[in-house]
Amino acid sequence: MGKQSLQQNYVDEAVSAILSSSMEDRAFSLRELSRKSGVKLTRLGDVLRRGKPMTIGELEDIATALGLVPWKVLRQAETGEEQNLTVENHDYVSVPDSNLDPRYYDVAAYDPGIDIEAEQEGMMEEP
Secondary structure, eight states, X not given: OOOOOOOOOHHHHHHHHHHHHHHHHTTOOXXXXXXXXXXXXXXXXXXXXXXXXXXXXXXXXXXXXXXXXXXXXXXXXXXXXXXXXXXXXXXXXXXXXXXXXXXXXXXXXXXXXXXXXXXHHHHHHOO
16 A cells, blocks of 8 residues: 655645745745755755645744744634734744633743643632
């Protein structure tokens, strides 16, 4: 039984386009981006020029090398909404739950292993 390759969908295409555009804006060659990201040159060509889907790890490595926030790249690819994709204050904290108390954002940044929801529940029970 042969290995089936993944099919690229619209999000894959949008992520590739965003990263390729950013690479061109920064005047990076594929070789330079490969060196900075740690992603092999042939693999970069596959995902950025030949439309092959990339892994989340590759997205993170490539986006970071370009000075972009990986989750912002993915969000823009999914929604099509233009946004600032570069690193800003508190971008290192990704909080998917909008109901999470903002007092705990920095706690997650300093100790990524902490259970923020449990901490928040404990805080709610205090008088």
